[in-house]
Amino acid sequence: MSSDRRAPNPYTDLPPSRYWRSAVAEKHPLDMDELFSPKFRIGPEERIAVAGSCFAQHVGRALRSNGFSVLDEEPAPNGLDAEVAETFGYGIYSARYGNIYTARQLVQLLKDCASGTVRETDFWIRGNRYYDALRPSVEPEGLGSLEEAVAHRRQHLRKVKAMLGKTDVFIFTLGLTEAWQDIATDIVYPSCPGVIAGRFDPEKHAFKNFDVEEVMQDMIEARSLLKAINPAMRFLFTVSPVPLTATASGQNVLVATTYSKSVLRAVCGALYGKFEDVDYFPSYEIIVSPSTRGFFYEPNMRSVNRHGVDHVMRTFLTAQGVETAGRGKRAGGQKGKKANGKAPARKDDVVCEEALLEAFS
Amino acid sequence: MALKICVVGNSHVGALKFGWENIRSSHRHELTFLGVPGTxxxxxxxxxxxxxxxxxxxxxxxxxxxxxEGIALDSYDVVLLVGAGLTLTSALSLTNRWRPYGLLDETIRDSQSQFNLVSDQLFAELISSRVRKSFANRLLRKVTRQSAVRALYVTTPLPSSELRLARSDDPVLSLIAGAHGPSIASLYRNSLERVMGKDKVIFPPAHALVDGAMTDARYSRGSLRLDGEREHPDTDLNHMNAAYGALVLEEVFNRLGSATSSR
Known part of the structure; x- marks a missing residue:
């Protein structure tokens, strides 16, 4: 017996969002549906810690300004202008750890917090000033002595530990797979030695490009370390859509970027499937989708422009049930307010050590 | 050249007013005083x-x-803005929470959790920020923007050196009276000059100070209130007497005498 009607298969009767043509090709990129269906809602009372690569700065700002309870364990001193505060690493994340580009860097920070470990190799010198090599951008002019730099780092670790102890939801944006490592200690840095401070020494420093297994293991370890602090903690991971400024991999930077983002995206997908308490938000996909034809990027084809950031965050907030685009904000929200309570000027710049590599091009 | 000078500010105008009475016979200037005390x-x-x-x-x-009911600025050659609420102690109030490493007690530097550490660079910026946002600085800017008069800022007196004898639990006063006093006062002085302009700020002469951070106690004894009838209480370490006012006015006259007529 034959029939013109095709037999049912898993692709019949799928909603439009499951087909490329109806979901992407024929949709305006601002109107794409069902990009994000949260595993869990984040309530206004839930305390959020934000960390990650440069793009994560936008996430923190948007959440704060829409009434989410984003932690800030190292707030800027009273009366400090918002822009100056940001220059010193205040108000960007939930503590002054600067950009955390790699999963390994995150694991290091969590371990150092737990143990209070501060190593000699954690500091770089430029001129007669001392820099915290693990967050070199937070003190633009460095510190006056090694003792002072150590004291600052110790206090920072105590603050991060305290912050994590209060965290209900940990939001982390994975940025890179490439890093520079201290050969003796395996410590990775957020910036290549010699770029902001310190001196590059090929006998002491090695290039490291993490593969998918290494990133996966690091993220699993990070989750375990955070769960040890708060067993109820939940996680929201994203991948930064910002391409690499430069690569030391020996490949074309576009090829290296694709490798890096692919690894990070694959790990996020695996973590999402493996753990009930891990969610993934597709900021990467929203920005790099072919349908956007790059219009979410600045002319340098690297930095995400304000429209892109706004669209990413609108997608996130809408999925979280928060009204956006000038409509009512979440009750108790702090629209347009910084941590110090002062309304800032619109500011989309991000603090990005990696971008400093461009100075060497 | 005789100048018409308007002296305006808070209660610290008093010292200059009474000081002027002591030295006016030596000068041809014409001074008018306006004091609005406290906040x-x-x-x-x-x-x-x-x-x-x-x-x-x-x-x-x-x-x-x-x-x-009003002072037309252009009817004067010079306006002296005195004190106007900007003090070393108010600028340093942030040290109750934020301190640079150098201001920590050496015995507890590495374990203390009372203060949030800030770098020297940020600490200097914080002090400057306090000065920048102060009423005194804003009023000084308004005066210079809205008139051709030459405007100078006369700093609030540093606390009396009797501070060292007083038993104060105030951590800011303890800082000023302690070993770090000179460096803190120097930082404050630099901030005032950086924000307001070096040519616009009048400090008391160095010989009137103790360690650069306090006013010699002989200038705080016998200070009078604005009404000229009552003395400040003995416990008042902030107001200075006529001798101090005369010294500061001589600093002003020296500055005006050596300066060009630029605003």
């Missing part, structure tokens, strides 16, 4: 080149000390 000084504003009170309290002091 009421913040009720002064400048509109269309005229200094005006914005509240009844301020208006009362205005009439009492100057006999008028």
């Amino acid at each position: 009421s000084v913040r009720d002064l504003t400048v509109e269309h080149g005229i200094v005006l009170p914005t509240t009844n309290t301020a208006r009362k002091f205005f009439l009492k000390t100057s006999g008028s």
Whole structure:
């Protein structure tokens, strides 16, 4: 017996969002549906810690300004202008750890917090000033002595530990797979030695490009370390859509970027499937989708422009049930307010050590 | 050259007023004094080149000390803004929470959790920020923007050196009286000059100070209130006497004598 009607298969009767043509090709990129269906809602009372690569700065700002309870364990001193505060690493994340580009860097920070470990190799010198090599951008002019730099780092670790102890939801944006490592200690840095401070020494420093297994293991370890602090903690991971400024991999930077983002995206997908308490938000996909034809990027084809950031965050907030685009904000929200309570000027710049590599091009 | 000088500010105008009485015979200048004590000084504003009170309290002091309801700036050659609420101690109040490493007690530097550490660079920026946002700085800017008069800022006296004898639990005063006092006062002085302009700030002469951070106690004894009838209490470590006022005015006259007529 034959029939013109095709037999049912898993692709019949799928909603439009499951087909490329109806979901992407024929949709305006601002109107794409069902990009994000949260595993869990984040309530206004839930305390959020934000960390990650440069793009994560936008996430923190948007959440704060829409009434989410984003932690800030190292707030800027009273009366400090918002822009100056940001220059010193205040108000960007939930503590002054600067950009955390790699999963390994995150694991290091969590371990150092737990143990209070501060190593000699954690500091770089430029001129007669001392820099915290693990967050070199937070003190633009460095510190006056090694003792002072150590004291600052110790206090920072105590603050991060305290912050994590209060965290209900940990939001982390994975940025890179490439890093520079201290050969003796395996410590990775957020910036290549010699770029902001310190001196590059090929006998002491090695290039490291993490593969998918290494990133996966690091993220699993990070989750375990955070769960040890708060067993109820939940996680929201994203991948930064910002391409690499430069690569030391020996490949074309576009090829290296694709490798890096692919690894990070694959790990996020695996973590999402493996753990009930891990969610993934597709900021990467929203920005790099072919349908956007790059219009979410600045002319340098690297930095995400304000429209892109706004669209990413609108997608996130809408999925979280928060009204956006000038409509009512979440009750108790702090629209347009910084941590110090002062309304800032619109500011989309991000603090990005990696971008400093461009100075060497 | 004889100059018409308007002296306006808070209660610290008193020392200059009584000091002027001691030295006026040696100068040909003409000085007018306007004092609005305490926080009421913040009720002064400048509109269309005229200094005006914005509240009844301020208006009362205005009439009492100057006999008028407004001061037309361009009818003077020089305006001295005195104190106006900006003090070393107010600028340093942030040290109750934030301190640079060098200001920590050496015995607890590595374990303390009372203070949030800030770098020296940020600490200096914080002090400058306090100065920048102060009422005194804002009023000084209004005066210079709205008139051709030459405007100078006369700093609030540093606390009396009797501070060292007083038993104070105030951590800011303890800092000023302690080993770090000179470096803190120097930082404050630099901030004032950086924000307001080096040519606009008048400090007392160095010989009137102790360790650069306090006013010699002989200048705080016998200080009078603005009304000239009552002395400040013995416990008052902030107001200075006529001798101090005379010293500061001589600094002003020296500055004016050596300066060009630029604003």
